Amino acid sequence: MDTTAAIPPRETPQLKRAGLLALAFVAVLWLVKLVELASGLDLTDFGVRPLESYGLLGILTAPLVHASFEHLIMNSVPLLVLLTLARFNYPSGSWRAFIFIWLAGGLGLWLIGRPSWHIGASGVTHGLMFYLFVLGLLRRDRYAIAVAMIVFFLYGGMVVTVLPREAHVSWEAHLSGALAGTIAAFLWQKLDPPAALPRPSWELEEEAAAAAKEADAATYELPRPAQVPVLWHRVPDDERGVVIEFPLRRRRDDETPPTVH
Template structure:
């Protein structure tokens, strides 16, 4: 009997393949949010009841459901473009890593908002994840010491930073600024936790 050695090496994706996978993932994610809101609209906003209810132990499902629910199509639209942009950039480093970062951000944001949100409120929206991914892509390049990612982080901060800053200020406008702040902090923490050091020259 003869045997052959089977290679267990997983082939590396090309940059084009990574970009295509990241684009498909984020387009699918945003399409899912619009589909959920369409169902919500068609059912007379029946899905809104599954939003986040602070400190209500009978509705813990809101912690997980909140990032996928929105209060109308305008709400979805306001989150769609930044989610596409930040998510696509973050996913370029790897889909599994991106999904782990996103779960960490959504969980931290959901639990944190459940603890600190004003009583008798109902929370919904992907903005906590948007802020988390913003913090992640801005900080990631610096902690990993990768020049390209650092440049991308600077560009993102310069382009979006002003509008994002106002979203973490406590206001009476009905915007969940605390969710934005928690999401941002979770994204920065994720960049530190999942950092990959730049390879040293041999």
């Protein structure tokens, strides 16, 4: 695949589709929490338990489980924004990166985490943030840089939360997700060609003026000789009839010569 060729500009329909997909994933997280409350079950055992064999299942299920609605809300908004931007700007690489962050981040958490149950999608959110930010540094096209600036402006604080700060916050999940997102950016940085930038308005105006000028020239230009219809044909000499010659009148000697003026 030619990764240097630009693709058409991304527009509002693509942004809407990306937002709907992100919203669908966030809805799954809320559905899991509602089912947990309605059934009276405690899904904490579906989290990651580091270095324990029964904790390996949490690599697949831990991001779906949240301790409280406050915990869920804190992850839902970043997930909605980051997934939308990732899917919108990197339609091919974002899903590979999302799956890689989910699995590799969970495995890293299982390897380095404290002996406790780790639940929540914060590792995925950190992975997506670092994925989008690092891609802006690597690719350096306008769309990638713009997205990197947006995510850093909104969620730049995630850079600090990869370090130990609060006792009940899994910084190990944040760190593992951030590393996975960074690796994903390096792996698939060229998978999505840069989108073509919209053409400046002045170029469109110049083209419209040139087209109007050509149309005016074609309207007032004189037709070529081959395009002029023939209105009269010369009759051949043999069909013109007989020419009658009139005798010349001779001047007599007694006539007064003409006067010259």
